[in-house]
Amino acid sequence: MAFPLPTAEDDQLIQKLRELPEDYWDFKADDTHEYTHGLHNYPAMMVSPISRNLIRITSSIRPVHSLFDPFSGSGTVLVEGMLAGIPTVCGNDINPLALLLCRVKTTPLDPIHLRKVCSALLDQIHTLYQRDESFFSGADHYMREVLGLDLTAKDNWGxxxxxxxxxxxxxxxxxxxxxxxxxxxxxxxxxNVILSLQLIKNCILEISDEPIRNFVFVAFSESIRLVSNRRNGEFKMFRMPPKKVAAFSPSVIGEFSKILSRNIEKMGNFYAACRNTSRVTIHRDNATELKSIPDDMFDLVITSPPYGDSRTTVAYGEYSRLSLQWLGLGHLTEKEILGIDRSLMGGKKYRKGFASHLHSPTLQNSLEQISAIDLERAGDVYSFYEDLDASIRAVSEKTKAGGYQFWVVGNRTVKKVLLQTDVIISELASLYHLQHVYTIDRNIPNKVMPSLNSPTNEAGAKVTTMTNEHIVVLRKI
Ligand SMILES: C[S@@+](CC[C@H](N)C(=O)[O-])C[C@H]1O[C@@H](n2cnc3c(N)ncnc32)[C@H](O)[C@@H]1O
Structure with missing residues (x-):
């Protein structure tokens, strides 16, 4: 197949990218939690200056009227699109927690009114708590001493x-x-944590203004994780050891108030900085199809897809589980909440092998090497790239001719075989009217990612799975 030549715009873009200093994309010293970016943690969040700079550089070459992130997660790209004043900004994800975060982070709220409503809320929570303090604070004692329960056990109380x-x-x-x-x-x-959380939730539900109620629910969701028995700083659901659970005594209302105040301040900064000229839409569609989004809509796509299937890389559903259960987001049943990771990229299992039809010699080569060691694991890898391929096709359909796409990806190893996702994307993309323009390499000093794991599944066998990221630049022909 003959490759189309780079356009004059491609040449300009490549030159601008080449001129940047080598450490340009590190953003070591930047505050990546400013504005509404810092309202809530989320696994593998994109570092905000990446999208800010990609928008700035692209806009200096061709007008950007519309921006799309098909894997919008917590909404980093969307917030940057709003800050840049792009008229049409569109996000998509299938995790209902991600959708709540996208909605709240892109809804500027007047900080004066917000502060008033939140201060009334906190007053109400404190009053109701103090009115019946022994009811809330005495629950642990009752379970332990009156009912004789072990609060660290998996059965009975658990x-x-x-x-x-x-x-x-x-x-x-x-x-x-x-x-x-x-x-x-x-x-x-x-x-006592359950009772206090329920008290807070009841009070939040009384807020009649929906955007403010959602904003407060984001602070609530962030508090849930911190007052739960989950081990801190991990995206997977691991509980603290029983001794720690027994001694754990978080101040639920204190944590919630702290996070809410921090978030009000961040929203105030966003409200002041945001021109509020963007029309933002957020979709809950499978990125492999994107049926709810019209074709030929977007001048610019900036996205970071998952870097592997949820089971062996980042489990977005598992991370979100407690928030989804407490908030009832997306009207999911218990079973759907527990199964969310299987509905994400690479969720389909190929237990007995697979017939690869994907247009990537690089992937084919890696799959053959992994298959020789572990066919089932190769099936997991194939399943992920099959979905990635479908999403490249779907995202291409949504992109206007001449529009640029930036795919921020990490290469990982499975069974010690390197999966060059950046190269694989550019090979797959060539079937879908997408021309590979350039690939930016960046170190990832800021990103919270499992950089070490045991992909061979041998105890103690740790290898680095991701040391840097690549930004694959494509143009719709
Ligand atoms: C790397 S994260 C995106 C992070 C985002 N850039 C941010 O800054 O928060 C990938 C996202 O893809 C979503 N996802 C995975 N599979 C998906 C699918 N098939 N369709 C739509 N979204 C999917 C996950 O829920 C997750 O939020």
């Missing part, structure tokens, strides 16, 4: 917390108090 809490409410003449119920709630939360 598996049946709602029924014990109902009994406790009755004994305190608080049968009116709603008890949340989802699988293993007691395994992840201590009794």
């Amino acid at each position: 598996s049946d917390a709602p029924s014990y809490l109902k009994e406790y409410c009755l004994s305190c003449r608080r049968a009116d108090f709603e008890i949340p119920s989802f699988k293993n709630i007691g395994y992840w939360f201590k009794p």
